[in-house]
Amino acid sequence: MEIINLNEQNSCLNQIMAEIRDKNSQKNRALFRHNIERIGEIMAYELSKTLEYKPKTISTPLDTVEIPMYKEDIVVATVLRAGLPFHEGFLRMFDKADNAFVSAFRMYLNREHTEVGIHTEYIAAPSVKGKTLIIVDPMLATGGSMAAAIEALLMSGKPKKIHVCCVIAAPEGVEVVKEALPEGSTIWCAAIDKGMNEHKYIVPGFGDCGDLCYGEKLPGSKKAGDK
Numbered sequence: 580m581e582i583i584n585l586n587e588q589n590s591c592l593n594q595i596m597a598e599i600r601d602k603n604s605q606k607n608r609a610l611f612r613h614n615i616e617r618i619g620e621i622m623a624y625e626l627s628k629t630l631e632y633k634p635k636t637i638s639t640p641l642d643t644v645e646i647p648m649y650k651e652d653i654v655v656a657t658v659l660r661a662g663l664p665f666h667e668g669f670l671r672m673f674d675k676a677d678n679a680f681v682s683a684f685r686m687y688l689n690r691e692h693t694e695v696g697i698h699t700e701y702i703a704a705p706s707v708k709g710k711t712l713i714i715v716d717p718m719l720a721t722g723g724s725m726a727a728a729i730e731a732l733l734m735s736g737k738p739k740k741i742h743v744c745c746v747i748a749a750p751e752g753v754e755v756v757k758e759a760l761p762e763g764s765t766i767w768c769a770a771i772d773k774g775m776n777e778h779k780y781i782v783p784g785f786g787d788c789g790d791l792c793y794g795e796k797l798p799g800s801k802k803a804g805d806k
Contacts, residue, residue, distance in 0.1 A: 608794070630711070
């Protein structure tokens with residue numbers, strides 16, 4: 580199991596991460612969504628370096644040239660709703676990939692909002708058998724919704740390899756997902772924060788990604804660590 584934390588190296592990603600965390604910048608919803616998409620593009624580029632490639636001969640107007648092309652069939656899966664802009668960033672890099680969508684969310688189980696359970700109610704996915712499965716979700720807090728998404732997606736077959744990709748993770752969530760993943764999988768994070776608060780939100784984190792991308796929900800539809 581490999582865990583790649585892009586925050587451990589300095590890059591232009593730092594500027595984007597600073598902007599999505601800044602509570603003043605977060606007031607611009609379009610900018611926040613755009614930044615989540617940009618992080619998806621950067622992470623997809625880094626992930627693409629780990630794929631298998633084979634040369635392909637391309638004819639130009641003047642000659643031919645061999646260019647290495649990745650040879651893997653890719654499925655990009657996301658956890659609704661917060662995963663949508665992150666998913667779009669990956670699709671800009673892997674524009675020929677198949678796509679999968681899972682609705683898995685955490686629900687508070689007590690009045691104090693300190694205990695959560697997982698509910699999966701929707702999945703639309705192709706077979707992942709023999710393919711490279713990339714599961715993208717901006718927040719990896721408790722890890723419960725990601726573990727549920729992994730379980731649901733693997734019902735259609737065994738992938739060649741699984742990559743779990745998130746913007747921000749809590750160490751507790753990383754440990755849960757490690758247990759849910761088969762050997763040889765990789766977890767990608769733009770940052771791994773120090774932990775979660777009593778309400779199971781990542782600290783320092785950046786808040787509720789779904790709300791920041793698309794606006795707040797009615798109180799009755801509010802879920803813990805909303806997707």
